[in-house]
Amino acid sequence: MSIDFYPPRRNVPFVRLIQTLTPMVACWGFQMDLEVEYESLNQLIALRHDRVLLLPNHPTFHDAIAIFLLSGRLGQAFYYLGAYEQLQSKLGRFFQAIGCYSVRRGLADRPSIIQTMELLAQPGCHLVIFPEGGCSFQNDIVTPFRAGAVQLAFQAMNRMVKQGDAPPDLYAVPVSIKYRYTQDMTVAIEKLLTQLEQKLEMPTRLGNYERLRAIAEKLLIQLEQEYGMKIDSTLSWDHRIKTLKAYVLQSCEQQYGLTSAATDLDRERVYRVLNATLTKTGPLEFGLPTDLPWSVEFVQRSIRRVLNFDAMYDGYVAENPTIERFMDTLTRLEREVFNIDQPFPKGHRLVTIKIGTPVNLKDSFAAFQTNKIATVDQMTQTIQRSVQSNLDLLNQSR
Numbered sequence: 001m002s003i004d005f006y007p008p009r010r011n012v013p014f015v016r017l018i019q020t021l022t023p024m025v026a027c028w029g030f031q032m033d034l035e036v037e038y039e040s041l042n043q044l045i046a047l048r049h050d051r052v053l054l055l056p057n058h059p060t061f062h063d064a065i066a067i068f069l070l071s072g073r074l075g076q077a078f079y080y081l082g083a084y085e086q087l088q089s090k091l092g093r094f095f096q097a098i099g100c101y102s103v104r105r106g107l108a109d110r111p112s113i114i115q116t117m118e119l120l121a122q123p124g125c126h127l128v129i130f131p132e133g134g135c136s137f138q139n140d141i142v143t144p145f146r147a148g149a150v151q152l153a154f155q156a157m158n159r160m161v162k163q164g165d166a167p168p169d170l171y172a173v174p175v176s177i178k179y180r181y182t183q184d185m186t187v188a189i190e191k192l193l194t195q196l197e198q199k200l201e202m203p204t205r206l207g208n209y210e211r212l213r214a215i216a217e218k219l220l221i222q223l224e225q226e227y228g229m230k231i232d233s234t235l236s237w238d239h240r241i242k243t244l245k246a247y248v249l250q251s252c253e254q255q256y257g258l259t260s261a262a263t264d265l266d267r268e269r270v271y272r273v274l275n276a277t278l279t280k281t282g283p284l285e286f287g288l289p290t291d292l293p294w295s296v297e298f299v300q301r302s303i304r305r306v307l308n309f310d311a312m313y314d315g316y317v318a319e320n321p322t323i324e325r326f327m328d329t330l331t332r333l334e335r336e337v338f339n340i341d342q343p344f345p346k347g348h349r350l351v352t353i354k355i356g357t358p359v360n361l362k363d364s365f366a367a368f369q370t371n372k373i374a375t376v377d378q379m380t381q382t383i384q385r386s387v388q389s390n391l392d393l394l395n396q397s398r
Contacts (some may be wrong), residue, residue, distance in 0.1 A: 003286040005111035006087035006102040008119075014097050019072035026069060032060050032179070040355035044074055046357060047171055049124050054078070056353075057387050058130040059328075061342045063177050066351045067128050068098070078126045079119050081112070081149075083134075086339040099178035099358035105133060106271025113152060120156035120170065129318050131380070133267045135309060137332055139179055139324040140391050143310065144265060145384040151376045153361055154368045167365045172379065174271045174356030174386035178394045179349045185323050188346040192330055199337050207209050209317065212326065215333055220244075223305070227251075237314035245306050249273075252303045255294050256280060267309055273303045301339075308335050320395075352394055 026032050044052075056067060064080060069079045079099040087095055087102040103112040119125050131145035142214040153170055161167055189208060196215050197204055200222075202240070203212050217237075222242060224231050249269055260269045276298050284331060309332060317325045327346065334343050359382065361368075368375040 003088070003102045004085070005109070005115075006077055006092060006096060007111075007115060008099050008101040009093075009096040010077060010079065010099040011097045013358060015071075015077040015099065016309065018098055018156050019068070019075075021213060022065070022068055026062075027348075028066060031348045031349075032065070032351050033063060034066060034073070035350050035352045036073060037120070037354065039074060040353060041359060043355045044070075044173070047173070048074075048076065048204060051120055051122075051123065051168060051170040052126045052358075053120065053149060053170065053172045054126060054128045054175050055131050055145070055172060055383050055387070056128070056150060057391065058132045058135050059137065059139050059177060060179065061135055062345075062351075063130065063135075064128075066177055069351075070353055071126075076126060078128050081127070081129045084109075084247075101390070104271075104275060106268055106273075106275050108220065116152045117156040117159060120153055121160055131383070132272075133265075136310070137308070137328055138316075139322075139328055139396050140200060140320070142384055142388050142391065143267075145380050145387075146265070146267075147376050150380045151372075152374060154365070154372070157361065157365055161365075167362045170361045172361055172383055173356040173358045174383050176354045176387050176390035176394065178352050178357065178391055179324060180352070181323050181347045182350050183347050185327065185347050189323075189326065189330070192334060192346065196330075196333055196337055205338055208326070209321070212317065212329060212333075216329070219336060241309060241313070245309065248306055249300050251294075252299050255299055266306060268312075270303050270306050274300065275302075304341075305336065308332055314322070326367070331353070354390040354394055356383075356390050359383065 082100040084102040084104045103109050119127050129149040131149050132143050133146050136143045193211050200218050252273045277300050
């Protein structure tokens with residue numbers, strides 16, 4: 001029997017138990033430890049009894065663990081908006097017990113929307129939503145925030161006002177998450193570079209950065225060939241990557257008769273396609289006139305490639321040659337070459353969380369009533385800039 005929505009079934013005593021165990025599990029199982037400065041903790045402690053919407057960046061698959069560690073430091077139980085696929089997994093009941101509930105990304109998921117507004121109406125609720133909509137695989141740069149979280153917060157306030165209440169305090173809190181490797185990564189980098197070269201049947205070059213670029217170029221050519229695209233080495237990598245992503249997106253949409261607007265974010269389009277592969281029987285008979293096998297599995301793999309390389313651009317490592325950026329890129333390549341969704345961490349990391357200045361949405365509620373779209377967009381951009389600004393500060397403090 002298919003379940004359309006998984007509500008939170010938070011068990012606070014169970015949450016407390018898991019909070020005591022998570023630091024050890026995170027260290028030994030996921031090779032990560034949490035660092036939070038006192039100023040950030042104090043900002044959240046001051047909001048302990050308020051309605052709070054926590055809006056973190058999402059650089060890795062382990063960010064929810066980092067936020068859960070933060071909740072343990074505070075001695076609080078949060079709620080979490082999670083991907084439907086996670087709640088559908090074997091660990092779904094566990095996630096529900098610690099406060100997670102589901103959302104079908106790319107759809108107007110009405111049960112999830114209602115649940116979000118109901119939670120934000122509860123006094124003292126702390127709700128975590130990742131506004132990037134998925135992993136960016138970038139350790140120090142945020143991708144565009146989706147406006148849905150802020151919009152739902154304003155809508156929850158509006159519902160309470162219509163019921164006769166005064167506009168309540170509801171704080172949107174920027175949360176910056178950044179990882180740093182705490183050990184020498186030379187051996188791990190050499191091992192992964194060699195594995196990628198062997199898999200792609202490439203010779204080993206001198207210099208890790210040169211090897212990284214050679215692997216990326218070989219993979220780009222392979223993907224262009226796989227999708228029957230013309231290979232023009234005179235064009236920049238950025239142009240070729242952008243063209244490839246656009247072609248894959250449009251092709252996958254056409255297989256299911258989907259259309260998109262020019263303003264739609266790539267992630268939104270990706271999630272619509274993924275939902276179509278789960279809810280429809282298969283690609284349409286009038287698919288693209290190509291020899292490509294547009295099966296459900298091929299569409300799903302193709303569309304996930306778009307997410308993997310969503311924010312990828314030439315020079316990402318060169319403009320700020322940190323170990324973390326090098327590993328960001330290696331991880332993307334590893335995911336593609338070995339078809340691994342979540343590669344295991346290659347070394348121990350210290351995850352630092354920095355809290356930005358909380359924004360009381362009540363102060364903008366009158367503006368929201370006058371111009372909803374503009375107010376939501378402005379507030380979303382304000383939160384995004386704050387998250388990026390604090391990431392920049394964390395980068396400078398290395």
